[in-house]
Amino acid sequence: xxxxxxxxxxxxxxxxxxxxRKITPQQLKAIxxxxxxxxxxxxxxxxxxxxxxxxxxxxxxxxEEGAEVQCKYFPQKDAQGTVxxxxxxxxxxxxxPYREVDWPVEKELAAMIAANSHGxxxxxxxxxxxxxxxxxxxxxxxxxxxxxxxxxxxxxxxxRGADLTLNVQEQxxxxxxxxxxxxxxxxxxxxxxxxxxxYTLQTRPAIVQGLKELQVLxxxxxxxxxxxxxxxxxxxxxxxxxDWKELEKQKRDDTLGL
Numbered sequence: 264x265x266x267x268x269x270x271x272x273x274x275x276x277x278x279x280x281x282x283x284r285k286i287t288p289q290q291l292k293a294i295x296x297x298x299x300x301x302x303x304x305x306x307x308x309x310x311x312x313x314x315x316x317x318x319x320x321x322x323x324x325x326x327e328e329g330a331e332v333q334c335k336y337f338p339q340k341d342a343q344g345t346v347x348x349x350x351x352x353x354x355x356x357x358x359x360p361y362r363e364v365d366w367p368v369e370k371e372l373a374a375m376i377a378a379n380s381h382g383x384x385x386x387x388x389x390x391x392x393x394x395x396x397x398x399x400x401x402x403x404x405x406x407x408x409x410x411x412x413x414x415x416x417x418x419x420x421x422x423r424g425a426d427l428t429l430n431v432q433e434q435x436x437x438x439x440x441x442x443x444x445x446x447x448x449x450x451x452x453x454x455x456x457x458x459x460x461x462y463t464l465q466t467r468p469a470i471v472q473g474l475k476e477l478q479v480l481x482x483x484x485x486x487x488x489x490x491x492x493x494x495x496x497x498x499x500x501x502x503x504x505x506d507w508k509e510l511e512k513q514k515r516d517d518t519l520g521l
Contacts, residue, residue, distance in 0.1 A: 293380075297377045300373075300377075301344075301373070301374040302341075302343030302344070303362065304318050305318075306319055306322075306360030306361060307319030307359055308362050308363075308374070309361070310364050310366050311365055312366060312371075313368055313371055315371060317374055318362075318374070319359065322351075326353040326355055326356060327353060327354060329354075330354070332350075332352075333350050333351075334347040334348065334349035334361055335349055336363070340365050344370070345362060345363070346363050346365050347362070348361065348363070349362075369405070372393045373397050375393070376390065376394075376397075474489050
């Protein structure tokens, strides 16, 4: 009889009783959602569409430049966008799992966040920038914020530009702008929730004030509904706003350094 597990049941039965890592049902569900959306993000991940590495950054830092990438490619990509799997062969640290995917940039950024949600420290400005770019995805490029592995409270504070080291009571005492509650935001569609969180930033008072004036004009319930109404108006008048959209896109790209 082999000492190696033959199936999932055997692996589950081999769980170590001294494993010090605890996880809540909500966190376990987030990991499940992430795997369904992006597949295994534990090794070196390379997106062939953008030619960007989105996983295994710290491992790649410690391999030598002559390390070899060995990859077996598939006839077609799988449900998670995988086009090949293999190893990075390093004389320095040995074999590192390698996976190649074919993803749009929105999914690439979302997977990079999900891969880093359980370790290390965030660079808040870059994370906020990624979330804004992700929120712009539509159709097949739309990303479900629930797959990112970020806690609702953390994401709300981040997108409000809040001091993440303060607790809820301390945040409230600083008189930040008043967003929807976490539970209210959670029930919104992923793109709408991103809009609501972003446009309550205290650092963007002019935009917030302008949207509040439009909210009164349109008679909408909140900033999210206001933005959605403006979006629908733009869709219905594409020929009149196309030039404006291109100009705004260029301004955004210049601001973000893209």
